[in-house]
Amino acid sequence: MLPISDRAMRLYDVQQLRGVEAAYKGTHPAGTLMRAAGKAAAELAAQLLENRGDTVLVLAGPGDNGGDACETAALLAAAGRQVTLLLCANPERYSADARASLRRAQASVIAMAELHGWSELKSRPWALLIDGLFGIGLTRPLGGELAKLVRELNQLSSQKNIPVLALDAPSGLDADSGQALGKPGLAVRASHTLSFIGNKPGLHTGAGKDWAGLVAVTDLAIPEQLLPPAQAELIDPPQFAAALPPRTHDSHKGSYGDVIVLGGAPGMAGAAILAGRSALHAGAGRVYLGFIAEPPAYDSRHPELMCRAALDLEFSRAVLVIGPGMGSSAIARQLLAQALATAPGMVIDADALTLIAGDSHLQHLLAQRAAPTLLTPHPLEAGRLLGKDVQEIQGDRLGSARKLAKKFHAIVVLKGSGSVICRPDGHISINPSGNPGLASAGTGDVLAGLCGALLAQKIAPWTTAQMAAWVHGHAADSLVQRQGGTVGLTASELPAAIRTCLNRLAAA
Numbered sequence: 399m400l401p402i403s404d405r406a407m408r409l410y411d412v413q414q415l416r417g418v419e420a421a422y423k424g425t426h427p428a429g430t431l432m433r434a435a436g437k438a439a440a441e442l443a444a445q446l447l448e449n450r451g452d453t454v455l456v457l458a459g460p461g462d463n464g465g466d467a468c469e470t471a472a473l474l475a476a477a478g479r480q481v482t483l484l485l486c487a488n489p490e491r492y493s494a495d496a497r498a499s500l501r502r503a504q505a506s507v508i509a510m511a512e513l514h515g516w517s518e519l520k521s522r523p524w525a526l527l528i529d530g531l532f533g534i535g536l537t538r539p540l541g542g543e544l545a546k547l548v549r550e551l552n553q554l555s556s557q558k559n560i561p562v563l564a565l566d567a568p569s570g571l572d573a574d575s576g577q578a579l580g581k582p583g584l585a586v587r588a589s590h591t592l593s594f595i596g597n598k599p600g601l602h603t604g605a606g607k608d609w610a611g612l613v614a615v616t617d618l619a620i621p622e623q624l625l626p627p628a629q630a631e632l633i634d635p636p637q638f639a640a641a642l643p644p645r646t647h648d649s650h651k652g653s654y655g656d657v658i659v660l661g662g663a664p665g666m667a668g669a670a671i672l673a674g675r676s677a678l679h680a681g682a683g684r685v686y687l688g689f690i691a692e693p694p695a696y697d698s699r700h701p702e703l704m705c706r707a708a709l710d711l712e713f714s715r716a717v718l719v720i721g722p723g724m725g726s727s728a729i730a731r732q733l734l735a736q737a738l739a740t741a742p743g744m745v746i747d748a749d750a751l752t753l754i755a756g757d758s759h760l761q762h763l764l765a766q767r768a769a770p771t772l773l774t775p776h777p778l779e780a781g782r783l784l785g786k787d788v789q790e791i792q793g794d795r796l797g798s799a800r801k802l803a804k805k806f807h808a809i810v811v812l813k814g815s816g817s818v819i820c821r822p823d824g825h826i827s828i829n830p831s832g833n834p835g836l837a838s839a840g841t842g843d844v845l846a847g848l849c850g851a852l853l854a855q856k857i858a859p860w861t862t863a864q865m866a867a868w869v870h871g872h873a874a875d876s877l878v879q880r881q882g883g884t885v886g887l888t889a890s891e892l893p894a895a896i897r898t899c900l901n902r903l904a905a906a
Contacts, residue, residue, distance in 0.1 A: 406615040408628035409828065410596040411574045412534050418595055421624050429495045431618060432462065435594050436469025436499065438616040439565055442592050443474060443526060446561050451525035452479045457551070458500075459531035459544070459569065460487035465496025466565050466594075467530020468503040475506040482509040484519060486531060486544060516547055520554050526561055527551065529586040533566035534573045534598070539580025552587045564588035568609045573598040576606030576816065577793050585609045595620055599630055602828045603795050603816030630796065630826035633819075633868045635903065641861050642904040654683035655854025656716035659847060660708055660733060661749070662689035666723030669748065669843045672889050673722045674703045676847030679893035680869075680900060682854045686711060690730055708733055717743040719850035721750030722843040731757065738763035743770045743853045746808075747846040751775050755782035764806050770859040771808040772849050776842060780812055800824045809863045811849075813842060817867045827864050832871025835878050840889030845870045848896055869899045 410418075422431060443454065454474055458467035464487050475481040483503055492500060504510065511519060529551075531544065540548055548570060555562045567573040570585030576599065578585040583605070591601055591610040595618055601610040645653075657677040662670035667689060674687045678700060687693070688708035697703045709729070718741040724730050726749060734750055738760065744767070746754070751773065754760045764771070775783060777791045780798055784791070784805075791798045792814075799812040799820035812818040817829040848870055852862040873895035878884050 405617050405625070406597050407632045407634050408597060409599045409602070409630040409632065410626070410628055411599065414626050415534070415595050415598070417626070418620060418624050422620050429498050432465050432469050432495045432499055434618040435466045435565070436473055438618065439466065439470040439528070439563070439592055440473035440477070442590070442614060443470065443528060443563055444477065446563060446590060447479070447526055453522065453524050454479050454481045454526045454528065455484060455519060455524050456481060456528040457484045457486060457531050460491060461532065461535040462493060462496055463530050463533035463535050463565055463569075465492060465499045466533070467528060468496065468499040470528060470530065470565070471508060472499065472503040472506045475503070475508040482511055482519065484511045484513070484516065486513050486547070513543055513547065516550070520550060524560050526563065527555055529562060529564040529569050529588060531569035531586070533569065536569060536579065540570045540584050545584055548584060548586055555587065555589070561589040562586060564591040564610065566594045567591060567598060567601065571600060571606060571609045573600040574796070575794055576600040576602070576604030578605060578609060590614070592616060594618055596625065597632070599796055599828060602632060602830060603818055604792055604814065607815050629824065630828060633827050633829050633864050635868050635872070636906070638861070638865045638868070638903050639906040641857050641865065642900065644904065651683035654681055655856065656684045656686070657682040657847070657850040657854050658686045658688055658711055658713065658716045658718050659722060659850070660688040660711070660718060660720040660737065661722040661724040662687065662691055662693070663723055663725030663727065663730065664691040666725065667691060667694065669723030669840065671697055671703070672840045672843040673719050673847035673850070675700055675890070676844040676893045676896060677719065677851040678702060679897040680848045680851035682851040686716070690725060690727065690733070713737050714740045714742065717741070717745070717850050717854040719745045719747065719846050721746055721748035722846060724749035726753060731760070735760060735763060738767060741769065745772045745774060745846050745849040745853065747774045747842060748779070751779040752782060755779070761806070764808065767807070770853060771806070772811065772853070772859060772863055773802060773806060773808050774811045774813060774842065774846055774849065775802070776813045796826055799826060809859050811845070811863050811867055813845070819863045819867055821860055829867040829871055831868050831875055833874055833878050833884050835884035835887030836871070836874050838887060838889060841892065844889050844892045844896070869896055869903070873899050
């Protein structure tokens with residue numbers, strides 16, 4: 399892969415990048431940026447072509463993304479590749495920069511084709527397909543002949559296992575939200591995306607990871623001073639090593655904090671047990687399970703967990719993980735109100751979030767808390783808290799996380815592909831780890847227990863949220879690598895893998 403820019407961890411929205419591009423063009427010769435984009439794309443394309451062949455189909459759409467595609471095609475042809483440029487635009491409407499790149503492509507040893515020639519082109523044995531249709535320039539759903547082209551392109555690449563390189567962003571993808579435009583959404587399904595100038599949040603959250611594939615970033619040599627402050631970033635795991643200092647010999651169970659997991663209504667004891675096992679493996683000194691139902695005598699796999707009746711526990715001396723399997727009874731609501739008023743640190747998950755969403759008094763208690771508080775909703779729970787449906791939450795994951803964090807003055811972990819972690823001031827991190835194996839019952843309970851254990855060990859709340867999200871995902875990645883696939887991963891496998899991950903971070 400093309401070396402990743404050191405700016406790749408920072409995330410910029412489309413409006414910010416448009417501003418950077420305009421500022422750069424105002425002080426540099428015409429075409430400088432497009433030639434740099436074409437050069438970077440041609441270099442990455444050459445890497446993707448290794449041991450595959452030389453036949454490349456480049457799709458060039460309207461706008462400057464089409465110009466980037468023309469520049470890439472010209473450079474690949476000059477390097478001896480067998481390139482066909484499928485022009486899906488009226489070149490008379492190109493900018494001066496794009497017209498210049500098109501002329502360079504036309505003057506090279508390159509085959510030219512137009513959209514009506516697609517039916518013949520799709521039967522050829524391509525080694526690489528390059529998407530330069532729209533990039534970040536599309537603001538409406540794909541339609542007409544171009545929608546048909548994209549559907550057939552996706553089918554072709556899937557059936558024949560042909561890599562697809564998207565220039566800047568897969569065409570049809572909202573690079574801010576990570577959702578494909580339209581209902582149902584349609585975008586180019588890329589195996590690789592080369593993001594220009596800076597990285598984009600929509601390539602890393604929601605459905606964006608499925609559309610974008612592997613992401614590389616090229617800064618196009620744009621000076622640092624032209625970039626605005628980033629309001630989001632990808633989680634960078636090396637930062638966590640300092641948060642996990644070596645444990646001293648002269649320590650005891652009280653040195654690493656107490657966690658209470660409150661939940662376990664009738665028929666849902668497993669959720670609380672999973673959260674407790676996770677807290678135990680993540681290093682908490684003592685873990686209590688507070689059951690709303692009749693508590694079991696002990697957990698046979700981990701008798702270290704202390705099982706109690708929820709009503710018998712004192713909430714003011716431990717970090718509280720509340721919600722796993724909690725149900726919606728009057729007792730559950732009573733305990734939640736008590737916890738919001740007294741717990742020194744809280745992780746609020748699952749049923750506790752649903753109770754809060756339906757009760758203005760609980761919402762007030764939550765918003766008034768001064769002690770560290772983490773909310774870990776999935777999109778449906780986030781929708782309940784904001785009065786929106788899941789589609790609205792997924793259509794603006796970053797904005798939804800910001801609204802929740804501000805409304806409740808808490809740190810929010812909006813779960814899902816590319817979990818979004820947000821502080822009350824609106825700053826965001828997106829988690830790059832994890833895989834579809836986490837789409838199974840109980841994995842959210844494990845995350846909540848992990849958060850509680852890290853808070854109990856006096857790790858700062860913002861660091862706790864980021865670390866927990868990344869470690870949780872990385873533990874799942876390690877299990878999938880070991881087992882050869884994502885099918886059948888269970889929540890109960892995660893705590894031991896979390897322990898291994900945390901120990902490796904601590905030793906780094």
